[in-house]
Each structure stands twice: as C-alpha cells, then as structure tokens.
Amino acid sequence: MWRRELAVSAPGKVILHGEHAVVLGKVALAVALDLRTFLRLRPGAEGRLSVSLPGVGVRRSWDSPGLRALRGRIAADEDESKSPSVEQLDALREFAGIAAGASAPESLATLAFLYMCLAISAKYGDVPSVEIVVWSELPTGAGLGSSAAYAVCLAAALLMVCGAISCPLQEGESTSRWTEEELTLINSWAFRGERVIHGNPSGVDNAVGTWGGALRYQAGKITPLKRVPTLRILLTNTKVPRSTKTLVAGVKEKILKFPAIMNPVLDSIDAISQECQSVLEAMPANPSPEHYPVLEEFFDINQHHLNVLGVGHPSLDRLCQVTASHSLHSKLTGAGGGGCGITLLPPDTSPLAVEAAKQDLCACGFECWETKIGAPGVTLHSCSSLSAQVLHALAQS
Numbered sequence: 001m002w003r004r005e006l007a008v009s010a011p012g013k014v015i016l017h018g019e020h021a022v023v024l025g026k027v028a029l030a031v032a033l034d035l036r037t038f039l040r041l042r043p044g045a046e047g048r049l050s051v052s053l054p055g056v057g058v059r060r061s062w063d064s065p066g067l068r069a070l071r072g073r074i075a076a077d078e079d080e081s082k083s084p085s086v087e088q089l090d091a092l093r094e095f096a097g098i099a100a101g102a103s104a105p106e107s108l109a110t111l112a113f114l115y116m117c118l119a120i121s122a123k124y125g126d127v128p129s130v131e132i133v134v135w136s137e138l139p140t141g142a143g144l145g146s147s148a149a150y151a152v153c154l155a156a157a158l159l160m161v162c163g164a165i166s167c168p169l170q171e172g173e174s175t176s177r178w179t180e181e182e183l184t185l186i187n188s189w190a191f192r193g194e195r196v197i198h199g200n201p202s203g204v205d206n207a208v209g210t211w212g213g214a215l216r217y218q219a220g221k222i223t224p225l226k227r228v229p230t231l232r233i234l235l236t237n238t239k240v241p242r243s244t245k246t247l248v249a250g251v252k253e254k255i256l257k258f259p260a261i262m263n264p265v266l267d268s269i270d271a272i273s274q275e276c277q278s279v280l281e282a283m284p285a286n287p288s289p290e291h292y293p294v295l296e297e298f299f300d301i302n303q304h305h306l307n308v309l310g311v312g313h314p315s316l317d318r319l320c321q322v323t324a325s326h327s328l329h330s331k332l333t334g335a336g337g338g339g340c341g342i343t344l345l346p347p348d349t350s351p352l353a354v355e356a357a358k359q360d361l362c363a364c365g366f367e368c369w370e371t372k373i374g375a376p377g378v379t380l381h382s383c384s385s386l387s388a389q390v391l392h393a394l395a396q397s
C-alpha cells in the first residue's frame with residue numbers, strides 16, 4: 001500500500017535538428033526545456049485507482065477487481081516486441097468506453113494511462129490504490145514533447161509505486177533523482193507509453209524527458225552532449241493544432257511513394273544534425289561569433305527540407321518570414337504542421353530587434369517567449385517544495 005504524497009516532474013524538449021528523420025534511424029539533436037509536466041501521487045481509497053488530467057479534461061476512477069480482470073486479458077496478449085498490440089489496445093478501449101480509431105487527446109491520454117498502469121503492475125506488483133493528477137506547463141500537441149513528458153512522469157510514478165524502482169527522496173529533502181539503471185527502466189516504459197500516443201515514436205522525446213540536458217539520439221543510442229554553449233532561443237507557438245501521429249504517418253507515406261526523392265532529404269537532415277553537433281562542440285573552446293551564421297544556415301536548410309517532407313504549414317512559413325524581416329533565422333521544431341518554431345538569437349542580436357520580432361509574431365496571433373535549454377530530466381519532489389502555481393494547478397483537479 002502506497003503511503004506518501006509526492007510529485008514527479010519531467011521536462012519538455014526542443015529538437016534542434018533531426019525531427020522526423022530520427023524516426024527512420026537518422027541523428028537528432030534535442031535539448032530539455034524549462035517547461036515541465038508535473039504528476040502528483042497520493043494514497044487513494046483502498047481498492048480504487050483515480051486519475052485526473054485537467055489539461056485534456058479527463059477525470060476517471062476504477063475499482064481494482066475490474067482492473068485486475070482487464071489486466072489478465074492484456075497480460076495474455078503480451079508480445080515479445082514490447083509494443084502494445086492491437087488486441088491489447090482494443091481491450092483497453094472497450095473497458096474505457098473509447099471508440100475504435102478515436103484519436104482525441106483525452107482518448108489517447110486515458111489509453112496510455114491504462115496501458116502503462118496495467119502493464120507495469122502486471123510485471124512488478126498489484127494494481128495500485130492511488131490518486132494521480134497530471135498537469136503541465138507545456139502546450140499540448142505543439143511540438144514540445146508534452147506526450148513524452150506525460151509518459152515519463154507516469155512511468156516513474158507507476159514504477160515507484162509498484163516497487164520496481166526506489167523512492168529516492170529522504171524525509172526533509174525537496175528533490176531527488178533516480179540512478180542511471182532506474183532511469184533506463186523509466187525511459188523504456190515511457191517509450192511504450194509514447195507508442196500508445198504516437199504509433200511509431202523514435203524515442204528521442206522520452207529520452208530527453210528522462211535524462212534532461214542536451215543529447216544526440218540515433219536508433220535508441222543516447223549520447224549526452226557535454227560541452228554545449230548556452231544558446232539563446234526564441235520559441236514561438238503558432239497555436240495551430242496538429243497531431244504527431246498523423247504527421248509521422250504522412251512522412252512515412254511520402255517516403256514509400258517517392259523513396260528515391262525522399263531518402264536523400266533524410267540523409268541531408270542527418271548530415272545537418274552531425275555538422276551542427278560538431279559546431280556546437282567546437283563553440284565552448286572557440287567562442288567566436290562566426291559560428292552563428294553557420295547555425296543559422298542549418299536552420300534555413302532544414303526548414304526547407306521539412307517542407308519537402310510535407311510537415312510545413314502556412315503559419316510556420318509566416319513565422320520564418322516575420323523573423324527573417326528582423327534578420328533572424330527560424331525552423332519548425334517537433335512534428336510541424338503548425339505547433340512551434342524556434343528562432344536562434346545570436347549573442348550580438350540587439351534587445352530592440354528581439355522585442356520588435358516578438359511584437360510582430362504576437363501580431364500574427366502567435367505566442368512567443370525566450371527559453372532556457374538544458375533543464376534536468378525526470379525528478380522526484382516533495383509536494384511542499386513545489387511552487388504555489390504548480391500546487392494550485394494540481395489541487396484544482
């Protein structure tokens with residue numbers, strides 16, 4: 001029986017280069033963002049599991065016998081590939097009253113929650129009697145990895161409640177992190193949760209959510225970037241909604257239709273990620289301003305490539321044009337099709353130019369803010385150490 005009241009948080013991410021191509025085994029460079037998802041965990045009534053997801057309007061509660069019976073059906077279908085099978089997802093949908101093919105945020109969030117809860121408890125313990133609330137500072141479905149931050153928080157909390165990983169927070173401590181081995185387990189379960197939401201994720205988003213910082217990711221191999229310069233980045237949300245799952249499926253279709261045309265584009269994106277990594281790693285030892293025009297050109301070239309892959313959007317074209325009129329360079333980040341773009345702010349950019357660009361972007365109906373990148377990965381918190389704003393948001397549910 002779980003007895004403590006605790007919170008878990010995980011950061012969103014910004015992909016500098018390699019979105020979409022990374023799904024097909026190419027290199028991506030990604031950094032953790034200073035916007036986080038928070039999960040509050042507390043003991044619930046004996047024999048009941050409750051979840052509240054205010055960001056997507058979900059408030060559900062189930063009794064343990066019903067969940068155990070469902071778990072029996074799901075566990076029987078467990079396959080070797082560790083991917084949720086069609087039969088498993090159908091059984092979960094039927095149980096939760098979600099229509100086949102429903103892809104609304106609340107349906108996917110509920111499905112991912114049930115899947116992770118039942119699969120983790122089947123392997124490591126009993127269905128927990130806890131109350132879970134998840135709230136995020138991240139916009140949902142905007143390219144900043146909210147799905148992965150959600151899956152990472154769920155994986156960490158559920159693995160801890162089921163005893164698969166430790167509860168590293170001592171009495172009196174405000175925050176704590178897990179060991180490398182435990183983080184690897186959290187990451188692998190978060191990846192499974194992402195699969196429920198995305199269909200075919202690369203795993204880069206959950207890796208950043210778990211480890212934080214800045215990393216290179218390729219085909220499951222995670223390499224932390226140690227000496228990355230502090231880049232100033234302006235983040236702009238076009239507020240055009242989109243679904244990563246649909247966009248990733250669209251890219252796959254295009255590649256199958258025109259392999260000879262599309263594969264070289266993916267190779268070029270891969271080369272951009274690799275060259276960008278070399279430039280970033282050379283910058284701390286040689287902090288010359290001449291690196292920035294190179295980074296800006298990489299943004300421009302990759303933005304064109306992403307348009308070729310079919311994941312651009314008129315709102316993103318507008319974003320690039322507006323920032324270009326202030327001599328700044330931008331690209332989409334994440335799945336595209338709307339959502340967010342990033343703009344590089346070289347150190348010599350005048351504060352007036354940044355302000356003017358922000359004003360013009362806001363006049364388009366966009367929201368923009370300067371970000372700090374390289375935030376810590378998944379973290380365990382005492383509830384009393386959370387800010388009043390986060391506590392308030394978690395208590396509203």
Ligand SMILES: Nc1ncnc2c1ncn2[C@@H]1O[C@H](COP(=O)(O)OP(=O)(O)O)[C@@H](O)[C@H]1O
Pocket residue numbers: 037053054055056104105106107108109110134135136139140141142143144145146147148150197198242243244245334335
């Ligand atoms: N705070 C949250 N609470 C519940 N579900 C969430 C939350 N954040 C994200 N999700 C889930 O993730 C989905 C969005 O994922 P996705 O389309 O990959 O966009 P992104 O990861 O770029 O924000 C939502 O539809 C929802 O199912």
Ligand SMILES: C[C@@](O)(CCOP(=O)(O)O)CC(=O)O
Pocket residue numbers: 018019020021022023142143144145146147198200201202203204205244248333334335336
């Ligand atoms: C397009 C992709 O490269 C990143 C998707 O990021 P987001 O869900 O838009 O935050 C997909 C993936 O890597 O799984």
Ligand SMILES: [Mg+2]
Pocket residue numbers: 145146147148198205244
């Ligand atoms: Mg996502």
